[in-house]
Amino acid sequence: MDMDNLRNVLQEFYENRLSLDETMDTLKILPYEELNFAKIDHHRTIRQGFPEVVFCQGKTVEQVAIIMEHLSMRNPNILGTRATMEMYLAVKAVVPAAEYIEIAKLIVVKDDTIEPDPDRVVLVMTAGTSDIPAAEEAAVTAEVMGNKVERIYDVGVAGIHRLFAHQQSLQKANVIIVAAGMEGALVSVVGGMVAKPVIALPTSVGYGASFGGLAALLSMLNSCAAGVSVVNIDNGFGAGRLASMINKMR
Known part of the structure; x- marks a missing residue:
């Protein structure tokens, strides 16, 4: 969905030709960002409550860095699993907030603190x-x-x-x-x-x-x-x- 299509959807909602639920359903399946070697699903948070998580194993260091950089542009909290130290250093160079949990092989970016329910x-x-x-x-x-x-x-x-x-x-x-x-x-x-x-x-x-x-x-x-x-x-x-x-x- 490009900007023209998005504008049409919003216009139809404005003119009461689409209900609020129909409009939300349309927005939930907005497409992805094309990187040739990857298609980043920026709207996964809308559908599932958390951004797309990067499975780093099998990807090149450069691919991991590019994917996580693009994810970080639109999502404050992101996660990369099965990551090596080399991958982390490449990500850190483009996403300064990135941290590495070595024992878990996780790259973590937490720019937004989500306050947990202390009773759960x-x-x-x-x-x-x-x-x-x-x-x-x-x-x-x-x-x-x-x-x-x-x-x-x-x-x-x-x-x-x-x-x-x-x-x-x-x-x-x-x-x-x-x-x-x-x-x-x-x-x-x-x-x-x-x-x-x-x-x-x-x-x-x-x-x-x-x-x-x-x-x-x-x-x-x-x-x-x-x-x-x-x-x-x-x-x-x-x-x-x-x-x-x-x-x-x-």
Whole structure:
């Protein structure tokens, strides 16, 4: 939709030939910015509440920098996942506000502070310390999207008394993300303790028979605890995004 088409839509609304809802529906599907190698969806915030997130893996350093620069021109808060330090430095050169969360491999720009609801907490947990990178991707994603996030790390079932020491935090949380590799058993334990959504985040942590996280994924999919949903292996962004959507529902 170019400026002439946009003007026509607004004129039709002004002349009562389009209802407000019809006009909003039209604006929600406004097209993208063409960069030849990418098509940037600048109106994703209108449809989904947060700008397009850049999956950096597989892109060149130059492509990541250009995409994030153009996104930052129209969006105060943006996120790039699976980013390298080299990518971050290139982005930083054109978007000075960019920050790098190395453990989560995230490039973050936060020019607009979204005040979270202090009474609605996203709790991010890990079975082990090795699961923290995926958990941090989830936690930072939820924070950037305007949620209060708390963390409880290294409370796996091999020392389950560590988990029981945090029962108050589990009960206070509005939605819980559980990151676990190996056999992924922590998810079922947590799911059986709370009456709230639990998002299972399988990680690729473990020895050979864990099959790069497949064992944890299948274990989580087969959980006997009700109210558990599962994202893909190491998909911390997906877990954080889903948790944010659930947390903001009224």
